[in-house]
Amino acid sequence: MKFTKMLDLVTNILNRESDTQVDVCLTSQMANQIELWTRMYENRSPWVNNEDVLSANLAPAIASELARLVTLEMKSEITGGAAADYLNTAYKSKVLKDIRRYVEYGCAKGGLVMKPYITRQGIEVQFVQADCFFPLSFDSSGRITQCVFTEQFRKGQKIYTRLEVHTLHEAAVHIVNRAFVATNDYSLGSEVPVNSIDRWSELAPDIVLEGTDRLLLGYFKIPMANAYDSDSPLGVSIYSRAVNLIKEADRRYSNICWEYEGTQLAVHIASSLLKHNPNTDKDEYPGGKERLYRMIEYNAGAVDKPYMDTFSPEIRDSALFNGFNNQLKLIEFNCCLAYGTLSDPQSVDKTATEIKASKQRSYTMVSDTQMALQAALEDLVYAMDFWAVLYGLVPAGDNYEVSFDWDDSVIVDAEEERNQDRSDVAMGVMRLEEYRAKWYGETLEEAAKNLPEPAMVEE
Template sequence: MFHNLWLKIKGVLIKMGLINAVQNVLSTSDLIIDSNFYSKISEWQNIYAGEDDIKSWQDVTGKIHRRKRMSLKMAKVISKKMSTLVFNEKARILISEKGDAENDDNIDKSQANQFVKGVLEDNYFYHNFGTRLEYMFSGGGLAIRTYVKDGKVKIRFATADSFLPISQDENGVSECAIISKFAKSGKYYTLVELHTEDDSNYLVQNRLFESDNNSDELGTEIPLTTIYGDSLKEISKYPKSSYSRPTFVYLKPNLANNFDPSSPLGISIYANAVDTLDELDQAYDMLMQELVMGRRRIVAPDWMMIRNTDPRTGKKKAYVDFEEEVYQSYYSDISSPNAPQKPEDVTLGLRTQEITQTINTLLDYLCGQTGFSVGSFTYTAAQGVETATGVISRNSDTYQSKRDHETIIEDGLKKMIISILELGKAAGIYQGSTDVDISINFDDSIAQDRTENAKYFQLMNGNAPLMPQKEAIKRANDLTDSEAEDWYSQIKEENSQGDMADILDDNKDGDQDETPTMGN
């Protein structure tokens, strides 16, 4: 227990020491955040990682017992759930140059959209970003860094504990340092990527430090070529005449930072539910121990469990099979008048129902503290933690939280796309305009039951159709306008015999006994 606790504290001290060392060595302006805040970030990350918590106790003989406490790992569950609700691979990003016709087919084929689409696919963005959002919700922030390498625009990410804000403006963090620490060949290295700006340029400076141990010291500065060869420049300049913003973006959950209101950094989605998460793990551990302690037990005095000596082996043989683990013996004097006369079943009754009810009550508390609707998570003995599959209405807490987080994430993605276009333009790998309109569809279908919503709004509309047929075809099958037009024409041709109203009208004038037939 104390060993694990020391490792956690040591990790926080190393991180805080590195922060102070970066500030001193690089002679930067004061960080606009208290370095102690990173102890909170480390705490949230440890909870997300589900690091083992060791329980210990001392018995009457003085012996110390230790075991790992069981955990539901709900920090992981809620971070994953919210990241999936906000962004998934069905999300769609469209970029159109100013003046383009408002037509999805034209937009999809535009030079700007094709370039960004290629960059996102080359970086496996739709897959990677969903995972990184999970880290954002757990740690409280995520940095996106764009750069050019080998003639391509690259995207990489940094978690909240590696991001140090230096200054901010009305658009958020404008200058920062990003720390990357790694080990190689028995040495420890720290790469510091410093993003600053002057009157004319956005600057990215890289400095590499080497140390013999994993301490809170940066160590000795060494040339970048030691590790990176010629692939990483010591300093890069991005003229403000060609770039409208820095080449990094910082995202955070749309939650007020009640731990440090002046900080530009965000907080974990469960930052204010740490106590509830601990109570949940205690209840779950109690439930698991209940199954162990509820195992059937039969006790009997030792003299009652031994038969006569086996004449073939010369050994005494027990009445029961101790491999079954249900029998336990104890010493008893058979000559005593109070000696027991038969084995006794001492199996304890299970309290699983009461403990499970407690877990579900705590899950409801957790939902309220993390922006989910009450009942979003339930626990059953058969399935463990289950996520609600019911309809998430537009006025539910879950839906509102999802939309709140999307507001900040959408703004961050738009900034990232502008950086991609400006980097491509400056590198000569993109020839189009950087003055574009950006549309991001987060795909609400994963959070809402479209059938139920359609029934509701159709009822409000007097059961009349809610959208043109061609639009329904386009949305249902994720088609462009021209593809939807083709599908609509084919469907209309296949049903050229007419609809039910036409058939009934024709039947009035014809043979009343003839059965009308529908088209294919």
């Protein structure tokens, strides 16, 4: 079911049984944008028809590159007592193992929810993409206070839908599971007890969890202003400001592909020059050259030579590639990427000022996104600890600490920084043990011990 249609159905269900209208922060306009960003990420952009207009795969490339830069040197762990050890094992295997892939989904669609839950095997984490959950309200700090998750499957002629509503009220979270059965894609159908469906038989229809000041999930969103709805706290896609630019880039890419297709070498030849095969009643081309020769009718007099002409126009690839490359630079600028990320790095102007500004734009975006991801992961670990304590998997009150190391090499040119430190050592403004501690991962005491002995000078 389309995201916008599901939003209407969910809103109608909630308003039908509420004394006051539910103020849904996810507007139909934003829902349409999320659908568009999803289609672009899946190479199903509305302007791509695979005939006149092809896809240059720019949207997934942009999301993938930002996710790569954000998580390239990411290190995180949970430390503390016994509870921290248990949480850290689940954290590394269920979250960090595939974090880059899920961050890419969040970059593409504008948001990602990380929601832990308990199974017989322990803690699991569900990653819910922006087109599969419906945030209904936020508090003044931008934290979600009410949202709906949907799950849907088809069995035979029936479509089963589950709505999982999370609501934060004072110091408690209220979770409601509701199930519906329909025979078409246009409605949710009739409501049935959630326990009556085998897949959801172990779910509680209604539960209140006290002792928490936030919903039990982590919400990651791209740290860009929402240009489609300035009052909305929802995240936007990394390429949200470059939709029309990507559309034009796809057209220019298609023109390049057609240029190579339309200017292929061909020989126009009169049919009288071809040998006719009576068995197939067709004219035969020279072996393996069917693609090269194009037969035409030639109706001149008998004394004229049979017609043969070579079609070999000059390819305008340089001009077309220049236009396409300039379009990629516009996309890079609007997606906060450095020039040369998508465009040809050899064609990027090499002035020091332009290079510095371009890199700073990309570095700032990566750094801000890392901080947004860190905040979401901290909320996720909080939720994991809450559920683990609730089910007796870890002792209550056992403190833990979440640490993050993003590595400045993603934000700063490490080689340039290292050369600067060497210069400082040579000038005497930085001690050798400080340099060694910084670049060899040692403490100052270890670095001082590991320094080579000064060479003995013979008298």
